[in-house]
Amino acid sequence: MAPSSLLKAALIGNPNSGKTSLFNQLTGLNQKIGNFPGVTVDKKTGISKLTSNQQAEIVDLPGTYSLYPKSADEQVVMDYLFDAFLKATPDFLIVVIDASTLERNLLLFTQVRDLGFPVILALNMLDLAERDGKKIDIPKLINKLHVPVVPVNARTGEGIEQIRFAMACPVHNPPEQYLKPMELAPAVVAAIKKHMKIDNDYMALLLAHQYEGMLSLSAYDKAAIDSIVKENKFQSTGIQSSETLKRYDLIRKIIKDTISIPVVSTEKGRWSERIDKVLTHKIYGFAIFFLVLFVMFQAIFAWAQYPMDLIDGLMGFLKEVVHNILPEGSLTDLLTEGLIAGLGGVLIFIPQIAILFGFIAVLEETGYMSRVMYIMDKVMRQFGLSGKSVVPLISGVACAVPAIMATRSIDNWKERLITIFVTPFMSCSARIPVYTVLIALVIPSKNIFGVFNLQGIVMMALYLLGFLAAILSALVLHWILRSKERGYFIMELPSYKMPRWTNVGLAIVEKVKAFVFEAGKVILAISIVLWVLATYGPKEGMQQAKIEGQKEALAKGYSPAETENYISSKKLEASYAGHFGKFIEPGIRPLGFDWKIGIALITSFAAREVFIGTMATIYSIGDQAEETDSVVEKMRNEKDPQTGAAFYNIARSLSLLVFYVFAMQCMSTLAVVYRETKTWKWPIIQFVFMTAVAYVSSFVVYSFFE
Amino acid sequence: MTKIQKSVADLKPGEKGTVCCFKDEIMSLKFLEMGCLPGSEVELSHKAPFGDPICIRVGGYALSMRLKEAATIMLIE
Known part of the structure; x- marks a missing residue:
């Protein structure tokens, strides 16, 4: 038998293209989360068994629409690709494409191809495209794109075996040049190629655009590229815009030959629009959102109690056991009162965090979370926040740590900073025990109007107080912080889907x-x-x-x-x-x-x-x-x-x-x-x-x- | 008298238009990458409560944006 070998691959694709579903299908529970070097965005890696003696290590890159990053999440993709480009890793990139919006998805594909990476194209959501009446001629598409195209259904797992097979037996992709950077900025591209000692025109062009934000570029290289760019009066915006237009021109030609689009649009996908009419309605929309919040908090308080009591009991039991086994002394005390008590203090919060993030994951999976951002944006903006701040603020009720990590999707720095700043005001789970004790101490447990418990009302008032503090502090920061940077709310509202458990x-x-x-x-x-x-x-x-x-x-x-x-x-x-x-x-x-x-x-x-x-x-x-x-x-x-x-x-x-x-x-x-x-x-x-x-x-x- | 050119922000729900050009160059980069190109047909699907942000249909999917951003997408008369 041949020695087992480990291939390296990375998944790249638009947000909502089903990239993470595919990653989960390929790797299952074989995942670990680390950090990308130098940055804080989580790097998810997983191992997928391809054949009996071959495995692939797969990195799940954050979703992005192009190689021109607009947020911290997207910057990671560019830095990863630059690093991979220099080290000639990974062995290939799996580009995940949403077939129902093929045109937009192919933009990233052509960019990745121009960097010279071997590519496997995973064509996802064909069922959605077909429902809209679009027919994609896959052999023709393979012919046009010169890469393996594998139809998959990341939700059902269809085509996963074929992806594994395509990884195990890679075909050589001839290098492609969709864009000719030499036509756009010949002097700059040539000079950067020479300085960086690279042979890829498009990477040189990308560096000319983005050297300032690149985390993996040394200060020396940045200074060199800076002088090249300034010397040649490189017009970043204009060149980027003509690049995108040129790419779409090419993509439209490819699509014209490979997809038959019905003359009369039957876009059945528009049922999403009908759901939107209710969920983003000015009355029903907010009513439904508050109902969802209510159920969510109810769940945190009611359901989490049982596992929390269990953990509490378990840690108490563990303490006692250690006390009984080990001789009395400061080491035993350190173990029981320091270590085990500390560990218990960590574990006790897991149930609430799990329940809250389970809810958020369901809301994100279904596509509802984007609508919440959409309806809340105008309100949040009055306080210098963004619609996208809603997720971190809600998450803050469980724990500020993952909540603050969730701000990475906010592309405007000022909005993101304000969100980070005010999220810890949201009453997190660690405050609950303190609230409980102090409320029990001075607030009598009596009913008001027969139904409302006074202690419960005070508890709710404390949560409200935290939320008000968050909102008002945001307002203060909004006045103080001046920012010329633009905030985007140009965001895809994905079609509604059933969550994948x-x-x-x-x-x-x-x-x-x-x-x-x-x-x-x-x-x-x-x-x-x-x-x-x-x-x-x-x-x-x-x-x-x-x-x-x-x-x-x-x-x-x-x-x-x-x-x-x-x-x-x-x-x-x-x-x-x-x-x-x-x-x-x-x-x-x-x-x-x-x-x-x-x-x-x-x-x-x-x-x-x-x-x-x-x-x-x-x-x-x-x-x-x-x-x-x-x-x-x-x-x-x-x-x-x-x-x-x-x-x-x-x-x-x-x-x-x-x-x-x-x-x-x-x-x-x-x-x-x-x-x-x-x-x-x-x-x-x-x-x-x-x-x-x-x-x-x-x-x-x-x-x-x- | 020249008529003031219409932008996506002026569309009413259900109304369609064709993108002609962009008023803000840097913002246009994001629209281009999202497949909202000169010549694309757009349709206003719905507006959020308070009339902002809005959601348009372009390239077969739903794209939301703030009114201020929509006002930079100019339409062909």
Whole structure:
């Protein structure tokens, strides 16, 4: 048997061409997500078994309409192709074409071909084309394009075997030149070819257009191309426009010979238009959108509870097991209180994130999400956002990390930046436990008008508050930021389709992975650091705390377990975290917070829900009973040392609630904002801004109610 | 008196027109790449609530754009 070999291929195509479905069909669960070098857009790679001894590694490139990128997503394609061009990888490109809009799809195909890559053309959605009455003569198309054309149905899996076969037995594609760059800009093309030592005219032309935005080009090469372009007075816009027109001329000739289009248009595809009439209607459209939102949030809160309880129980069980197996000591504590607790803090959010992104994936798969962007655009624009900001803002309700990653499809930098900036104001899942505890503490559980639960109403008000903060901050930024850059909303509204559940499933896996690996590792690391800070402190103080704790517990007649918890809380007070809490106490006193809350605010930086665990330790509940109820009970009994009244009164609790709605208390989000904006400027501004909003609002609330 | 030339933004739902040229060169690049070319027939399918953005039918598919963008696509009289 021949040694097994690994071919390399990449999938490229227009958005909505069925590229991802094809990728999923080819690779199944054999996918992994990495990063493209130097950029943050996820790179999806998968392994596909071609024959018994041959495999192909396939990269799924982001969808693009041409090789002239307009967004961060599309820039990746160009950078990938340039890199592949220099290294002579991949072995071939699979261009996925939507047969029902063949003309537009072939533009990218001719561009890719002009770069000299071997190409396999996957002709998808033939059923849609045929429904419109279009007949495509495939042998003729192969003849015209000189590449293997494989009809596929990425939804049903038809033709996948043929694609595998075409990959396993590649035919040699003669090089093609649809466009003659030498006719458009001879001097520039020649000079760039010479400088870059490349032999492809079209790559030289693309570099002349795009050298500034290319991430994979060295500063030296950029400067050289810059002087070539300036010297020759290269007219980028005009040349690009004549390139596209020339290509469409050629494509129309090809199409005329290979497709028979019915004289009387029977475009049955227009049933999509009839659905649009309802879904984008000024009344029904919004009504349906809000209904969808309502169902979605209902699902997050109701359905996610069961798996979350399960994870919670499992982590508690794991802690206990480790405690029982290992000898007592700081290493065991590090393992249970640091590592396992941190891990639990990450895993607990997976159900909500999975459900929300499952919903979003279904809405995207069906084509409905584009309509939401369409109907919301005008409204969002008043606040400096785009219709495309809707998806990140909704995603922010689960977790800001994947939400901020979802802003990449927004091609206008200002709109994207504002979306990134305000998304963390949306109440994410980590805030829910905090809200729950504080609401249970001060808001009576009574019904209003017989049906509405007061606690539920307050919860909803907090979400609304976060959303308003997002929208109003967007407005502020919209006034401050000046941008000459254009925003496009020139966007395809794909025809409605039934969702493919495999795609939905894989999209969920992808988002959960993004959360676990992006946010998760930061949460885990900080949990451990915070555990250290909360466990260790200046030596003398720690010992004294232990002795005093024991003495006081004895005087109060505590049971052994109570004594231990009491000592823990004394130790926390004496620890570095405790010192820090006391250090910031003067600063947070105007908000009604004491050093105990100070500690919780600091530990919340790992993830906001750590608040509960910290409160449990401070009020010496111990880790056996880390139940929300017991925390609420303890906090309720806490007395104000000066007045003797309940410490967590309405004013203090509302102040704390408002603080958690607004404050930027998430390192993972800051890290992601840094990655997406490529500068520390924005995460710092965001942190300062959100903390300031939180501080001022809490101050106002506390002063008002006090 | 010359009549003011109509653009896609002036179309009413269901109304058709033929693209003549573009008023904004940089914006035109995006339209060209989306297959909205001089000579293409376009039809206004529907408008979003508040009348903006709009959705046109061109090259056999639905393309949405803001009114401001549509106003740069000039139509043949």
